[in-house]
Amino acid sequence: MTINNYDEILQLWLRASLNIRIKGRDSKSAIESQMKSNPDFFIGAFEKSDLVGIVILSSDGRKGWINRLAVDPDYRRKGLAKTLINEAEKVLKEQSIYVFSALIEDSNLGSKSLFKKCGYFEHKNITYFSKRDNDEV
Numbered sequence: 022m023t024i025n026n027y028d029e030i031l032q033l034w035l036r037a038s039l040n041i042r043i044k045g046r047d048s049k050s051a052i053e054s055q056m057k058s059n060p061d062f063f064i065g066a067f068e069k070s071d072l073v074g075i076v077i078l079s080s081d082g083r084k085g086w087i088n089r090l091a092v093d094p095d096y097r098r099k100g101l102a103k104t105l106i107n108e109a110e111k112v113l114k115e116q117s118i119y120v121f122s123a124l125i126e127d128s129n130l131g132s133k134s135l136f137k138k139c140g141y142f143e144h145k146n147i148t149y150f151s152k153r154d155n156d157e158v
C-alpha cells in the first residue's frame with residue numbers, strides 16, 4: 022500500500038472500531054514515514070479496488086509485531102485475517118525476524134481465538150507496561 026491509501030485505511034479501522042491515534046502514530050505524516058522506512062510492513066487485502074483488510078507490522082530488530090489488524094465487518098469469517106497474519110509472518114521472516122507477537126485486549130475474544138488458531142501462545146503471566154510521552158502519541 023502507499024500513502025494514497027491513507028483515507029481508506031482510516032475508514033477501515035473506524036469500521037472495525039479500532040482505537041486510532043490520529044494526532045500521533047496514525048497521523049498521515051507518521052504513517053507516511055513508517056511506509057517509507059518499511060514499505061512491506063503495510064499489508065492490505067482488497068476486494069476489487071476496495072480495501073477490506075489491513076495489518077501493519079513493526080520490528081524492534083528482535084521481534085516482529087502485528088499491529089492494527091482489521092477486517093471489514095462485511096468480510097469476516099472468510100479467513101482474511103488468517104491470510105493477513107500468514108503474509109505478515111512471511112514478510113518478517115524475509116527480514117530474519119522469527120518471533121511474531123501481538124498485543125490483544127483481554128476482552129477481545131474473537132482476536133484471541135484467531136491468534137490461537139494461527140498457532141500463537143497466550144502469555145497469561147505477563148502484564149503490559151507502557152509510558153507515553155503525551156496523550157496523543
Ligand SMILES: CC(C)(COP(=O)(O)OP(=O)(O)OC[C@H]1O[C@@H](n2cnc3c(N)ncnc32)[C@H](O)[C@@H]1OP(=O)(O)O)[C@@H](O)C(=O)NCCC(=O)NCCS
Nearest residue numbers: 037090091092097098099100101102103131132134135138
Ligand atoms: C479479529 C478480526 C481481525 C478477525 O478477522 P476475520 O477475517 O473475520 O478472521 P478469520 O476469518 O481469518 O478467522 C480465522 C479464525 O479465527 C477465529 N475467529 C475469528 N474471529 C472470531 C470471532 N469473532 N470469534 C471467535 N473466533 C474467531 C476462528 O477460529 C476463525 O476460524 P473459523 O471462521 O473457521 O471459525 C476481525 O474480527 C476484526 O477486524 N475485528 C475488529 C478489530 C480487531 O479486534 N482487531 C484485532 C486487534 S488485536
